[in-house]
Amino acid sequence: MRASALLTLAARNLRADGRGALLNGAAVAVGATALCLFLALGMGVGQAVRQLFPSEARLVEVVPSSVSLGPLLGGGQLDDAAVRRLAALPGVTAAWPRMNLRVPLAATRGPEGLALNYPPGFVLQIPAVGVEPGLLAGALAPGAAFADPGPEGAIPVVLSSRLLELYNKTIAPAWNVRRLPTGAALVGLELPVKVGFSIVPLKTEDRVYDARLKLSGLSDRVPVHMLALPLDVVRRLHREYGKADQGYSAVTLQAASAEEVPSVAAAVRRSGFAVDDADRALAERAGAAVGVATLALSFLALLMLAVAGLAIAQSLLASVRARAREIALLQAVGATRGDVRALVLAEAGLLGLGGGLLGSALARLCAAGVDRAALRLLPDFPFRPGSFVHFPPWLWAVGLGVAVLAAVVGAIGPAAAATRIDPARTLA
Amino acid sequence: MIELAGIVKRFRDADREVPVLDGLSLSVADGEMVAVVGASGSGKSTLLYLVGGLDADFEGQARVAGRDLGTLSERERATFRGREVGFVFQSFNLLPHLTAMENVCLPAWFAEGPALRAEAPRRGAEALRRVGLLELAGQRPARLSGGQRQRVAIARALFAGPRLLLADEPTGNLDTRSGEEIIDLFGELSRGGMTVLVVTHEERVSRAAGRVLRLEAGRLA
Ligand SMILES: Nc1ncnc2c1ncn2[C@@H]1O[C@H](COP(=O)(O)OP(=O)(O)O)[C@@H](O)[C@H]1O
Ligand SMILES: [Mg+2]
Numbered sequence: 153m154r155a156s157a158l159l160t161l162a163a164r165n166l167r168a169d170g171r172g173a174l175l176n177g178a179a180v181a182v183g184a185t186a187l188c189l190f191l192a193l194g195m196g197v198g199q200a201v202r203q204l205f206p207s208e209a210r211l212v213e214v215v216p217s218s219v220s221l222g223p224l225l226g227g228g229q230l231d232d233a234a235v236r237r238l239a240a241l242p243g244v245t246a247a248w249p250r251m252n253l254r255v256p257l258a259a260t261r262g263p264e265g266l267a268l269n270y271p272p273g274f275v276l277q278i279p280a281v282g283v284e285p286g287l288l289a290g291a292l293a294p295g296a297a298f299a300d301p302g303p304e305g306a307i308p309v310v311l312s313s314r315l316l317e318l319y320n321k322t323i324a325p326a327w328n329v330r331r332l333p334t335g336a337a338l339v340g341l342e343l344p345v346k347v348g349f350s351i352v353p354l355k356t357e358d359r360v361y362d363a364r365l366k367l368s369g370l371s372d373r374v375p376v377h378m379l380a381l382p383l384d385v386v387r388r389l390h391r392e393y394g395k396a397d398q399g400y401s402a403v404t405l406q407a408a409s410a411e412e413v414p415s416v417a418a419a420v421r422r423s424g425f426a427v428d429d430a431d432r433a434l435a436e437r438a439g440a441a442v443g444v445a446t447l448a449l450s451f452l453a454l455l456m457l458a459v460a461g462l463a464i465a466q467s468l469l470a471s472v473r474a475r476a477r478e479i480a481l482l483q484a485v486g487a488t489r490g491d492v493r494a495l496v497l498a499e500a501g502l503l504g505l506g507g508g509l510l511g512s513a514l515a516r517l518c519a520a521g522v523d524r525a526a527l528r529l530l531p532d533f534p535f536r537p538g539s540f541v542h543f544p545p546w547l548w549a550v551g552l553g554v555a556v557l558a559a560v561v562g563a564i565g566p567a568a569a570a571t572r573i574d575p576a577r578t579l580a
Numbered sequence: 581m582i583e584l585a586g587i588v589k590r591f592r593d594a595d596r597e598v599p600v601l602d603g604l605s606l607s608v609a610d611g612e613m614v615a616v617v618g619a620s621g622s623g624k625s626t627l628l629y630l631v632g633g634l635d636a637d638f639e640g641q642a643r644v645a646g647r648d649l650g651t652l653s654e655r656e657r658a659t660f661r662g663r664e665v666g667f668v669f670q671s672f673n674l675l676p677h678l679t680a681m682e683n684v685c686l687p688a689w690f691a692e693g694p695a696l697r698a699e700a701p702r703r704g705a706e707a708l709r710r711v712g713l714l715e716l717a718g719q720r721p722a723r724l725s726g727g728q729r730q731r732v733a734i735a736r737a738l739f740a741g742p743r744l745l746l747a748d749e750p751t752g753n754l755d756t757r758s759g760e761e762i763i764d765l766f767g768e769l770s771r772g773g774m775t776v777l778v779v780t781h782e783e784r785v786s787r788a789a790g791r792v793l794r795l796e797a798g799r800l801a
Contacts, residue, residue, distance in 0.1 A: 157689045157697070168677035481673045484634060485736065486662020486690035488654055576635040579669055580625035580748065 153491045162498035169471065176464045177507040180555045183457035184511025185518065188551040190453050192519045192541045194446025200537035201442050205435035208373075209410035213428040214238060214403040214420050228424065229399035238403055241419045243412035248287040249400040253280040253381065255357065255389045256350035263343040263367075269329055275351050280309075280379045282386030287404060291371030293339045298368060300384035306342055306366035310380040313370035314535070321534040341367045347389065357393055373404070402428070457554055460507070461562035464500055468566035472496060472573075480575035489571040496570045500563030501556055508555025512548045519543050581744055581775040582608035582631060587640035588798075589626055600626050601638070602798030608777060610743070613770035615786040616779045618795035624779040625748050627795065631777060632665045632746045633657045645744055662687045663696075666737025670749035672729045674721040674736075681717040684708055684735045696740060707735035711765065727758025734765060745769065747778040751785055763788045 166173040216230050228234075230249065239247035257278045262270030285298040288310050292298055298308050316338070320331045332338060343365045348357035365379070374380040390397070407416045417427045472479065479492055487495075519541040526540045589601040600623035608614050618624050629635045631644055636657060642649040645664040652660060661667075674683045681704050688700040696703070708714045711731040721729055730750060737745055747766070751759035759782070767788050770776050778785060786792040793800040 153690050154694075161689055164677065477671075477673060478675055481675070482686070482690070483658070484632070484661060484667045484673075485687040486658050486740075488658040488690075490654075491658070491690055576626070576629035579634070579667075579673065580629065 153487070153494065158491075158494055158498050159502070162495055162502055165495070165499055166502060172467055172471065173503060176460070176467055176503050176559075177510065179460035179463045180457065180504055180507025180559055181511040181514065183453060183460045183558065184508045184551040184555040185514040186456050186511075187450060187453035187554060188512050188515030188543075188547050189518050189522075190446060190449035191550065192515065192543045192547060193522065194442060194449065195544075196519075196523075196537070196539055196541035198439060198442045198446070199542055200535075200540060201438045202435070203537055204535050205431065205438055210407045210413065211373075212405040212407060212413055212416050212420065213431075214405060214425045215401070215428045216399070217424055217426045230401070230403055230425070231399045234423075234425070235400065235403055237423060238405060238420065238425070241405070241416060241423070243408050243416045243419075244405050245408050246286060246406040248284045248404045248406075249383070250287075250402045250404065251282040251383060251386050252378075252401040253282060253386045253389060254395050254398075255348060255393045256355055257345055257347055257379075258349045258351065259343055259345050260349075261344055263341045266332075266338075266341055271327070271329075275349075277351050278345065278379050279377060280381050280386070281375070281401065282383035283310075283374075283380045284383055287373055288369060288371050288380065291373070292369040296339075296368035299382050300388055303388075306364040307381055307385055308368040309365045310369045310371050310374050311367060312374040312376045312378070313372055314376050316370065318376065318534045321532060321536075339367050339369060343367075348393065359393075454554070457558040460555075461558035463562075464503060464559050465562035465565050468496060468500060468563050469569060472566045472570045476573050476578050479570055479573050480578035483575040484579060492570045492573075493567040496567040497560055497563050500559040500566075504556035504559030505552065507559070508552040511555060512551030515547075515551060516543055581610045581612070581645060582606060582777065583641070583643040584631070585641040587627075587630065587638055587642060589623070589630060589635075589638045599798055601630070604640075604795075604799050606793070606800055608775060610775055611770065611773045612791065613766065613776040613778070613789045615789035615792045616777065616795055616800070617781055617786055617792060620781070622795045623798060624795050628746050628748050628777065628779050632667055633660045634667075645742075658690065659692055662690055663740045664742050665744045665746055666734075666740070666742045668730070668733055668737050668745060668747040668750045670752040672721070672726075672733045672753070674729055674732060676721055679718050679720055680713065680724065680732045680735075681705075681708065683721070683732055684739050686736060687740050691740070703739055703741070704735075707738045708732070710738060711735045725758070726754050727761055730754060730758070730762055731765065734762070738769075743773070744775045744777070747776065749780055750778065751780070751782055759784070 214230070216228065235247050235249050238244065257280055259276040259278060260274075285292065288298060291310060296308055298310070301307060316332060324331045345363055345365055346360050347363050348360040350356045371380070405416060405420070407413045417429070420427050482492060482495075483489070523539050523541050530536065584604060584606040587601050587604040588599060590597045590599045604627065616624050616627065626635070630638055630642065633644070633649055633652070636649065636652075645660075647660055647664065649657070675686070678686070684707050685700040685704040688696045691697060705714060705717070708717055711734050713728060713731050713735065716724060716728065721732070724732065730753075745766070750766075751762055754762065763785055766776050766778065770790075776789075778789065780786060
């Protein structure tokens with residue numbers, strides 16, 4: 153029997169019992185709606201969480217061990233030799249040392265060329281960290297040199313791109329100051345600062361002089377609360393102010409792949425250093441919570457689809473029994489038992505297809521509704537995602553596929569019952 | 581057209597095996613109209629469905645329309661039912677949600693190859709004209725009288741152009757007048773060269789047949 157003939161005949165049979173078909177299709181549709189909606193929400197919220205807790209899967213943060221056994225185990229201070237050893241660990245493709253600036257740095261005015269009503273007399277203490285340009289690759293404005301410009305030049309700095317978001321969404325509204333333009337528009341701005349000046353009088357150095365910072369880029373790899381300067385600038389300032397060498401504050405290792413991160417972390421610990429994975433752990437825990445919730449809800453949706461499949465099984469079985477004569481007749485006019493089986497399965501498949509299509513479409517609509525409601529009702533907090541649902545095209549295929557599967561699996565029993573009908577006995 | 585020899589058909593009833601047909605032989609020539617009579621439960625329907633290839637579970641030799649029924653595969657038997665024979669039943673067995681024309685063309689859905697499907701409209705119309713119901717082609721069975729329904733069923737049996745009609749009590753559900761019309765129609769078809777094997781317990785049906793056989797104790801006499 154040709155597929156087109158099979159489907160046409162199956163469709164006619166469904167139309168003959170329109171109410172039953174509608175009911176079964178609706179049951180499948182509800183299950184498919186739930187499945188697609190839960191998956192779309194799970195993926196959307198998952199993406200939002202990743203945005204809230206960004207954690208680059210390939211990076212490992214090495215810090216000096218708090219219980220250092222010193223040179224005994226080769227750990228202790230993070231000096232150049234330690235960085236070289238860490239860079240040589242298997243699976244490590246790059247090692248970027250970082251050094252916190254121990255000379256106070258403060259701003260007493262707003263950036264030049266930016267109409268920002270900077271509060272008069274307000275001193276902003278700026279924590280800074282020296283980093284290598286390699287860490288910021290891609291974040292630097294084209295042509296911006298991330299190196300020490302000497303005592304007279306403007307010091308290139310890179311800000312956390314997240315700081316801007318926090319500032320615009322919380323600080324600016326709270327202080328009633330103007331919001332900053334996002335992104336590259338800020339790059340090139342200069343901020344006059346006082347080197348050696350601290351709001352804590354005891355910490356102010358004997359010598360305080362004016363310098364300029366020049367924003368060279370925005371990067372997620374810079375901690376939110378810090379400004380990144382070239383490592384050489386930090387070294388020069390430490391020399392100028394006679395600060396003793398204490399080694400690096402941290403080293404960022406880049407693993408060849410996310411899968412190698414655990415083994416790299418283990419190797420780092422064996423070399424006597426500690427791994428700071430607080431950020432990653434937080435991101436992983438939040439991601440896992442969303443994942444588990446999505447899984448549980450999807451399981452519930454699958455259960456609903458299974459119930460829909462059972463409903464189809466039950467009503468198809470009743471329908472096959474009621475149509476025993478009809479099925480026997482089809483065999484008398486040339487149908488094989490295989491044709492009869494295929495016909496019952498095709499009826500279920502069409503129910504699943506219709507229900508799945510309807511369900512996926514409903515889920516798409518619900519997702520859009522949830523998104524619009526969430527965006528309207530939730531306040532404008534930092535890192536608020538642009539969307540709380542993610543509905544990729546393949547989700548339609550999932551909705552359709554699972555719905556058809558549930559219906560067809562439900563029809564296996566009724567289809568077998570249809571082939572067991574004895575046409576001679578039934579027609580006689 | 582039909583050559584049966586030594587046919588044995590048993591039904592397992594609880595734990596006993598009941599032979600319904602027991603060494604039955606039958607020979608029907610092309611274009612002949614043969615009536616099979618016998619008591620209710622004597623095995624007339626069983627014989628008819630065996631000849632029509634709906635029941636392959638029997639012993640003995642059965643050649644129908646040039647086919648050895650014992651050697652056909654399931655697919656071949658289905659094709660045989662669809663093309664070589666036409667069934668007519670006591671209870672018509674029309675599909676209620678299809679029109680008369682669609683009921684007549686039902687065998688085309690299961691035909692191998694596109695030929696029968698492509699010709700379905702022409703063949704369907706031809707078969708309905710043959711039974712005198714072309715003007716009711718678009719009607720559902722519920723709108724037709726009993727006699728009209730049975731004529732639609734006969735048109736369905738004629739659709740694929742078989743040379744053997746198998747009818748099981750075709751007048752059993754009809755009033756006298758409609759019954760007469762159906763019997764006349766069988767007579768006409770037979771005179772036109774169609775072989776007809778009709779099972780009945782009605783005198784008037786057997787009178788129209790060229791030969792009447794009585795099924796008794798699993799054999800024909
Ligand atoms: N599938 C079956 N299983 C068991 N017994 C059957 C089956 N089909 C028919 N029979 C028995 O075979 C006998 C003949 O049946 P049937 O051919 O329908 O008789 P008729 O058509 O002459 O009235 C009856 O006794 C019936 O009960
Ligand atoms: Mg009978």
